[in-house]
Amino acid sequence: xxxxxxxxxxxxxxxxxxxxxxxxxxxxxxxxxxxxxxxxxxxxxxxxxxxxxxxxxxxxxxxxxxxxxxxxxxxxxxxxxxxxxxxxxxxxxxxxxxxxxxxxxxxxxxxxxxxxxxxxxxxxxxxxxxxxxxxxxxxxxxxxxxxxxxxxxxxxxxxxxxxxxxxxxxxxxxxxxxxxxxxxxxxxxxxxxxxxxxxxxxxxxxxxxxxxxxxxxxxxxxxxxxxxxxxxxxxxxxxxxxxxxxxxxxxxxxxxxxxxxxxxxxxxxxxxxxxxxxxxxxxxxxxxxxxxxxxxxxxxxxxxxxxxxxxxxxxxxxxxxxxxxxxxxxxxxxxxxxxxxxxxxxxxxxxxxxxxxxxxxxxxxxxxxxxxxxxxxxxxxxxxx
Amino acid sequence: xxxxxxxxxxxxxxxxxxxxxxxxxxxxxxxxxxxxxxxxxxxxxxxxxxxxxxxxxxxxxxxxxxxxxxxxxxxxxxxxxxxxxxxxxxxxxxxxxxxxxxxxxxxxxxxxxxxxxxxxxxxxxxxxxxxxxxxxxxxxxxxxxxxxxxxxxxxxxxxxxxxxxxxxxxxxxxxxxxxxxxxxxxxxxxxxxxxxxxxxxxxxxxxxxxxxxxxxxxxxxxxxxxxxxxxxxxxxxxxxxxxxxxxxxxxxxxxxxxxxxxxxxxxxxxxxxxxxxxxxxxxxxxxxx
Numbered sequence: 001x002x003x004x005x006x007x008x009x010x011x012x013x014x015x016x017x018x019x020x021x022x023x024x025x026x027x028x029x030x031x032x033x034x035x036x037x038x039x040x041x042x043x044x045x046x047x048x049x050x051x052x053x054x055x056x057x058x059x060x061x062x063x064x065x066x067x068x069x070x071x072x073x074x075x076x077x078x079x080x081x082x083x084x085x086x087x088x089x090x091x092x093x094x095x096x097x098x099x100x101x102x103x104x105x106x107x108x109x110x111x112x113x114x115x116x117x118x119x120x121x122x123x124x125x126x127x128x129x130x131x132x133x134x135x136x137x138x139x140x141x142x143x144x145x146x147x148x149x150x151x152x153x154x155x156x157x158x159x160x161x162x163x164x165x166x167x168x169x170x171x172x173x174x175x176x177x178x179x180x181x182x183x184x185x186x187x188x189x190x191x192x193x194x195x196x197x198x199x200x201x202x203x204x205x206x207x208x209x210x211x212x213x214x215x216x217x218x219x220x221x222x223x224x225x226x227x228x229x230x231x232x233x234x235x236x237x238x239x240x241x242x243x244x245x246x247x248x249x250x251x252x253x254x255x256x257x258x259x260x261x262x263x264x265x266x267x268x269x270x271x272x273x274x275x276x277x278x279x280x281x282x283x284x285x286x287x288x289x290x291x292x293x294x295x296x297x298x299x300x301x302x303x304x305x306x307x308x309x310x311x312x313x314x315x316x317x318x319x320x321x322x323x324x325x326x327x328x329x330x331x332x333x334x335x336x337x338x339x340x341x342x343x344x345x346x347x348x349x350x351x352x353x354x355x356x357x358x359x360x361x362x363x364x365x366x367x368x369x370x371x372x373x374x375x376x377x378x379x380x381x382x383x384x385x
Numbered sequence: 386x387x388x389x390x391x392x393x394x395x396x397x398x399x400x401x402x403x404x405x406x407x408x409x410x411x412x413x414x415x416x417x418x419x420x421x422x423x424x425x426x427x428x429x430x431x432x433x434x435x436x437x438x439x440x441x442x443x444x445x446x447x448x449x450x451x452x453x454x455x456x457x458x459x460x461x462x463x464x465x466x467x468x469x470x471x472x473x474x475x476x477x478x479x480x481x482x483x484x485x486x487x488x489x490x491x492x493x494x495x496x497x498x499x500x501x502x503x504x505x506x507x508x509x510x511x512x513x514x515x516x517x518x519x520x521x522x523x524x525x526x527x528x529x530x531x532x533x534x535x536x537x538x539x540x541x542x543x544x545x546x547x548x549x550x551x552x553x554x555x556x557x558x559x560x561x562x563x564x565x566x567x568x569x570x571x572x573x574x575x576x577x578x579x580x581x582x583x584x585x586x587x588x589x590x591x592x593x594x595x596x597x598x599x600x601x602x603x604x605x606x607x608x609x610x611x612x613x614x615x616x617x618x619x620x621x622x623x624x625x626x627x628x629x630x631x632x633x634x635x636x637x638x639x640x641x642x643x644x645x646x647x648x649x650x651x652x653x654x655x656x657x658x659x660x661x662x663x664x665x666x667x668x669x670x671x672x673x674x
Contacts, residue, residue: 033479033482033483051669054665054666054671055669055670055671056671056672057671057672058671059482059662061478061479061482063475063508064504064505064507064508067472067475068472068474068475068478068505068508071468071469071472071475071479072475072476072478072482074468074476075448075478075479075480075481076479076482076483077479077483078466078479078480078483079480079481079482079484079487080483081483083479083483097469098472101468227484228446228464228480228487229443229444229446229464229484229487230443233443233462233463233464233465235410235466235467237459237466237467238468238469246413246459247459
């Protein structure tokens with residue numbers, strides 16, 4: 001902190017858009033490769049990184065489509081670069097096969113999806129929260145999923161850093177989901193000094209190259225990942241492979257490998273899941289909300305408290321893996337849980353599942369591309385008083 | 386035997402048999418290719434060309450998509466990446482940008498490169514990124530048992546063109562040149578020596594190099610189209626069906642009917658992508674790799 005000739009370093013403040021904050025977070029995290037294709041409402045991430053990355057010797061590439069983008073970031077990651085792509089609904093759909101490839105080959109990378117109204121072209125400039133299930137189940141086959149749902153400009157920056165860290169730590173793609181409103185919203189944010197931030201670097205192998213097994217897992221540990229061109233000549237394939245990386249038809253190995261890539265995330269739910277709890281201690285009516293809808297929910301809870309109504313908010317910052325334990329605990333405590341989201345019911349069903357019938361669960365759904373008004377949430381809360 | 390072999394021995398010592406073990410991964414054979422398939426011959430030409438460069442195995446990355454030819458990287462001792470159907474070039478581009486000193490070679494097929502991967506093919510050539518693209522062109526989808534591909538000639542039989550293919554085929558070389566590749570060549574598995582030389586030139590070229598490698602799939606293309614043996618197929622398609630560039634130059638068009646031209650068809654110097662990117666970084670005030 002004693003930089004600048006001994007003066008107390010004043011935290012740099014900047015007025016920034018959500019998408020720009022995402023780009024800054026990526027730079028802080030050590031991202032040095034971006035590949036993407038223009039699409040509203042995520043394009044500002046590409047635009048900012050096309051200026052910022054070269055300053056750090058990093059690579060910005062505008063690819064021919066979103067499929068090329070997801071593939072290029074996985075290629076670059078194998079070349080040792082922390083890699084990012086950003087897109088929105090239609091582009092996210094196109095990337096799904098590539099996300100599955102990153103899952104099975106266990107290559108770290110980060111994918112941002114600034115959610116817009118769909119399906120298809122939908123209403124490109126309008127927000128939604130309707131890709132939550134796609135972030136979990138979009139690619140075929142059983143696979144791990146980590147998805148983060150920041151709810152403010154400042155948080156987008158920090159969650160982008162966390163996304164890179166989780167991705168390196170668990171050797172798996174991490175998805176950042178936020179909506180058009182937060183992506184385009186401007187807020188004043190504090191820019192930390194680089195040494196104030198925890199950045200996870202990739203674990204590289206220390207064994208002899210001929211002994212290196214890129215998928216060997218001892219007691220559930222995640223194998224180090226070598227970088228191409230640095231002497232470890234290993235094989236990567238989207239086919240099921242043995243621990244040496246080469247294809248296998250051995251059904252036992254296939255089953256074990258599939259379970260392992262899913263379990264490496266599931267077994268670490270407590271470390272990956274982060275929730276904000278707001279007035280939950282004595283809450284009698286709970287709200288579970290994420291992203292932009294959590295902003296309305298927070299406002300509603302505050303207003304209810306002014307009236308003496310004991311409402312509280314549980315806000316997952318990690319939506320996948322889903323915080324089942326936290327929601328289950330809340331369901332034990334409250335009369336009802338409300339789930340406001342800008343879709344026709346996605347996280348709602350997860351909340352219902354986690355609640356196990358211990359309280360009533362009610363969704364507040366909206367798909368007209370306008371945010372859910374706090375008033376609507378207040379009305380619903382009052383129905384349970 | 387001994388007396389007869391003695392004088393020959395010195396001669397043999399000069400021409401030491403090529404040692405493939407330096408490049409073939411121990412324990413990863415047998416390969417999946419059918420008897421009579423040309424892919425193994427192409428691989429030999431590639432390994433010999435790589436050997437001629439004198440560079441270390443660590444300096445090469447072999448990237449592929451999906452299909453028979455895309456199984457190549459698994460058998461060879463380089464940095465190897467077997468990716469999604471059609472997407473090898475996009476992965477290869479990302480890798481090359483992260484590690485510009487790697488020599489990236491893509492092994493792909495006619496379906497992988499030109500149908501599902503057609504868009505990536507065009508744009509990779511347009512960028513002129515330093516990369517060798519080997520299109521193993523056997524006019525058929527072999528891995529999925531013989532469907533017609535974007536290079537299958539009109540009238541030919543495949544499992545999805547039982548009445549004869551009605552689509553027009555792509556000319557890989559014309560497409561590469563029009564898209565901006567700066568090294569465009571055609572070789573065949575039959576002319577393996579010539580192919581080795583072409584591949585060496587392609588590796589040494591700075592820019593996108595595309596080689597259309599005419600190859601045979603006796604199992605599907607051959608059987609459906611009444612070629613009696615794999616060797617007959619090679620002779621008709623690869624030997625009689627092609628003509629060297631120099632020889633073709635003096636011939637009237639009617640004599641070239643039905644023949645594909647072999648050799649380095651097009652070569653041009655044009656700014657290469659990784660070098661241009663390094664300049665961009667400098668312009669932005671950053672430090673290049």
